[in-house]
Amino acid sequence: MTARTEAGLGNLFGQGLLLAGRNIRLNSIADTVSTMVIFPIIFVFGFLALFGNLLSVRGIDYAQFLPPAIVVQWMFSVAITAAFFAASDRRSGMLARYRALAINRGAVVVGRMAADSVRAVLAIAVIVATGYVAGFRFQAGPLAALGFVALSVAFALTISAGTSALGLASRDPESVSSTLHVIYLPLLMVSSAFVPADAFPGWIEPVVRHQPVTAVLDALRALAEGGPTAGPVVKALAWMAGLLAVFSAAAVQAFRRAT
Amino acid sequence: MNGGGVEVEGLRKVFGDKTAVDEVSFTVEPGAVVGLLGPNGAGKTTVINCLSTLLPLDGGRASVAGHDVAGDPSGVRASIALTGQFAAVDDVLTGRQNLVLFGRLLKLGKAEAAARAGELLTGFGLADAADQPVKSYSGGMRRRLDLAASLVVSRPVIFLDEPTTGLDPVGRQEMWDVVASLREKGVTLLLTTQYLEEADRLADRIVLIDDGKVVAEGTPGELKKQVGGQVCEVRAEPPEDALRALRGKVDNVEESGGLIVVRDADGGTLADVVAALRERGVEADDIRLRRPTLDEAFIALTGHERKETAS
DSSP, X not given: OOSOOSSSHHHHHHHHXXXXXXXXXXXXXXXXXXXXXXXXXXXXXXXXXXXHHHHHTTTOXXXXXXXXXXXXXXXXXXXXXXXXXXXXXXXXXXXXXXXXXXXXXXXXXXXXXXXXXXXXXXXXXXXXXHHHHHTOOOOSHHHHHHHHHHHHHHHHHHHHHHHHHHHHTOSOHHHHHHHHHHHHHHHHHTTTSSSOGGGSOTTTHHHHHTSHHHHHHHHHHHXXXXXXXXXXXXXXXXXXXXXXXXXXXXXXXXXXXXX | OOOOOEEEEEEEEEETTEEEEEEEEEEEOTTOEEEEEOOTTSSHHHHHHHHTTSSOOSEEEEEETTEETTTXXXXXHTXXXXXXXSOOOOTTSBHHHHHHHHHHHTTOOHHHHHHHHHHXXXXXXXXXTTTSBGGGSOHHHHHHHHHXXXXXXXXXXXXXXXXXXXXXXXXXXXXXXXXXXXHHTTOEEEEEESOHXXXXXXXXXXXXXXXXXXXXXXXXXXXXXXXXXXXXXXXXXXXXXXXXXXXXXXXXXXXXXXXXXXXXXXXXHHHHHHHHHHHTTOOEEEEEEEOOOHHHHHHHHHSSOOOOOOO
């Protein structure tokens, strides 16, 4: 009973893991087979059917081009779900309960990140497996493939920090997630996700080329296809580091204020 | 587990341009039960949130079980159990899973956490529903599980924020029994409530707060006294006749809900009332002298009626 229950890395990870287990159990209610498996398959084959022929005229192997886009789309979905649960925990009083409990201050964050990572990895596995059926291949070796997964998960966690800041500041999970959809859909559409940047009209092309989602997509495609990877990966990491700094400051602020 | 009191001195909390808690001071002696009573929006929950380290203070100081809230928040957290305003338990988990999780978070071993969960489930009358998901629980069951979750590890000081809000009469009674049993164990209890009856019943002392300020403090009996003497109630048909008979003969007469009420009364007033009624030949069905209710005390002390809330 006298054991220290707040300070130390042991508490951080021990309690973080317990909370991750709790979060995954809660997630598993929201994640059905249809959202985790069938939707990605529909997206991969649906877009392939729509744009595959069109883009092969431009010399693009769409089965290779598309899966990273679906991965990025799903990383957004992971982040939006994270915000949904953050707002739910605030509304239900769960967050206040954890904050008043003699547990490590960071355990709630570690628990959230771990659960989000598990969902991200699951989604990546489903999408990549579907992609393989369609003709997608990791052409740059296992290390680059691992980098692909790591970068995707890191991207999910980065945007989760931002979405969670919003979620923590709200008590309304539904409105937070619909607001976030309004932000993420244009970001994804106006990126090189589904068609290359040079397919956009001239006036918007610079926006497409220089926004963070495109940077992440370029890095993921480079990791999947091989060729020069350092440049795009560094650019993506720089974007993510910047976003993470802003997002995590906002999330910590919101976390401290949440009652 | 005695030895933990709560001391609050000049506590202030400001949200934007609204002062939610203004110079609030009170003390909870170790082992005492103090009720923070006030209408919705009075600042009760904000006080609890400040004391449980969820919100930083904007002024004043507070200590819980000897730990300063600002200087030693982890010491405070290790001394308190907080049961917030909403039953904060996970719906999709079972009652048992909820309690085991809290036990494990507070570093009980697996077996110990399971044993403690079983003990609490039995003690709170939840043994039959222990392995059902919480979403199938009634409001009263959820609230009891919520309280059980904060008692997984014993703490000297317990904060209960509106423990019976939203419960039906049966659920409320069950919660009251649980609180009574905690009090017998000698824990220090600070509870908030909008229900005067509840404060009257559970608390040794009441701190009445309104609009962020303490407006009165004392035992339930003292507060009632502070409002003035007793109340003389006259039941007569029709009440207007009795009212006419009493006007001018005794002070502080009014009609209230079909009864004639004379406030700040004593034995002499009672005699005057009887005499005045007899003089006019008004027959009363019932005349009695009683102490004011806390509802009446509230109106007298805050100047307005207790607000009814939808939640």
